[in-house]
Amino acid sequence: MKLIDSEKIFDTLKRPLKDLRISVIDRCNFRCVYCMPKELFGDDFPFLPQYEMLTFEEIERITSIFVSLGVEKIRLTGGEPLLRKDLPHLVERLNHIDGVKDIALTTNGVHLSKYAQQLKDAGLHRVNVSLDSLDDKQFGKINGRNVKVSTVLKGIEAAEKAGLFIKVNMVVKKGMNEDQIIPMAKFFKEKNITLRFIEFMDVGNSNGWDLSQVISKKEIVEMIDKEMPLQPLDPNYFGEVASRYRYVDSKTEIGIISSVTDSFCSSCTRIRLSADGKIYTCLFADKGFDVRTLLREKASDQELKESIKNVWFNRKDRYSDERLEQTIKGNKRKNKIEMSYIGG
Numbered sequence: 001m002k003l004i005d006s007e008k009i010f011d012t013l014k015r016p017l018k019d020l021r022i023s024v025i026d027r028c029n030f031r032c033v034y035c036m037p038k039e040l041f042g043d044d045f046p047f048l049p050q051y052e053m054l055t056f057e058e059i060e061r062i063t064s065i066f067v068s069l070g071v072e073k074i075r076l077t078g079g080e081p082l083l084r085k086d087l088p089h090l091v092e093r094l095n096h097i098d099g100v101k102d103i104a105l106t107t108n109g110v111h112l113s114k115y116a117q118q119l120k121d122a123g124l125h126r127v128n129v130s131l132d133s134l135d136d137k138q139f140g141k142i143n144g145r146n147v148k149v150s151t152v153l154k155g156i157e158a159a160e161k162a163g164l165f166i167k168v169n170m171v172v173k174k175g176m177n178e179d180q181i182i183p184m185a186k187f188f189k190e191k192n193i194t195l196r197f198i199e200f201m202d203v204g205n206s207n208g209w210d211l212s213q214v215i216s217k218k219e220i221v222e223m224i225d226k227e228m229p230l231q232p233l234d235p236n237y238f239g240e241v242a243s244r245y246r247y248v249d250s251k252t253e254i255g256i257i258s259s260v261t262d263s264f265c266s267s268c269t270r271i272r273l274s275a276d277g278k279i280y281t282c283l284f285a286d287k288g289f290d291v292r293t294l295l296r297e298k299a300s301d302q303e304l305k306e307s308i309k310n311v312w313f314n315r316k317d318r319y320s321d322e323r324l325e326q327t328i329k330g331n332k333r334k335n336k337i338e339m340s341y342i343g344g
């Protein structure tokens with residue numbers, strides 16, 4: 001697809017727009033305790049009906065507009081993105097947009113063995129697989145569906161075999177899985193796969209987040225460094241979310257995503273598109289901008305472009321920078337969007 005006139009845009013804090021995260025579905029085959037607790041996401045949960053979700057044509061069109069405004073990297077997420085029918089076909093369509101430099105996917109890995117090769121052939125570059133424990137009993141409890149560790153590991157193997165670049169994401173929550181920090185670090189060091197530890201975040205309104213349940217970046221690094229010495233590395237690029245470290249005796253890296261204790265809003269270049277076509281300028285937003293209506297009311301490319309520019313020009317978000325102060329003051333933001341709706 002041909003690029004419409006290209007330009008770079010900056011928000012009120014001079015942050016450029018660079019990354020687009022597309023949630024392709026709000027459903028998931030897991031019920032992770034920190035994301036979609038099964039008590040709240042039961043059989044009667046009102047997930048989006050098909051007609052409310054953007055079609056692949058609509059996603060492709062809006063993505064090409066984002067690309068004309070500086071987006072270079074795209075991440076597909078969910079819910080569980082591999083539950084969206086024909087996802088490799090969407091990857092192929094996005095890969096044909098001039099100016100797209102990188103397409104990545106975040107998945108729980110359950111369907112990865114089935115789709116890894118098709119995704120690679122369609123033009124996917126990278127995959128982040130979420131795995132919070134190597135212990136079946138603990139992992140089954142966390143994912144809420146008793147899915148086994150081996151199912152996810154098979155997905156990772158298939159992705160490796162297909163030639164995808166892989167990282168593994170582990171959410172760390174006190175009392176849930178901190179005993180797995182070292183076993184997971186050792187396991188993925190051996191495999192030469194970057195493991196990224198994610199501080200438990202107060203996304204959405206359903207996961208019962210409390211500051212006391214957060215294991216900080218500092219604690220994680222100290223724990224690993226004691227067993228397997230680490231050295232810090234510089235970021236690869238402006239806006240990199242994870243702080244990088246390398247094991248002193250190997251080439252393998254780890255990353256820490258410290259949204260809570262060491263936030264990175266000043267370099268946040270990400271915009272998010274929900275499965276039902278709303279744009280969010282922050283993971284912790286409470287309202288989005290509806291592009292689906294514009295798309296379905298036949299707005300021109302120029303009209304769509306102007307609306308997105310306007311959203312980005314007005315962006316002031318720095319929720320994580322303000323969180324600690326607001327939490328201490330007891331000011332909780334209500335009605336935040338759920339992580340399963342907007343993706344990570």
Ligand code: SAM
Binds near residue numbers: 207
């Ligand atoms: N279902 C896919 C998966 O789990 O990889 C993609 C969507 S999921 C919402 C994206 C990422 O968000 C996952 O790596 C997940 O572990 C992370 N996540 C979800 N809830 C979180 C929370 N409360 N704190 C930190 N990370 C969270």
Ligand code: SF4
Binds near residue numbers: 035340
């Ligand atoms: Fe599903 Fe991913 Fe949320 Fe787990 S973290 S419930 S796999 S969307």
Ligand code: SF4
Binds near residue numbers: 264270318321
């Ligand atoms: Fe970006 Fe919002 Fe996260 Fe800050 S809190 S890094 S602005 S998504």
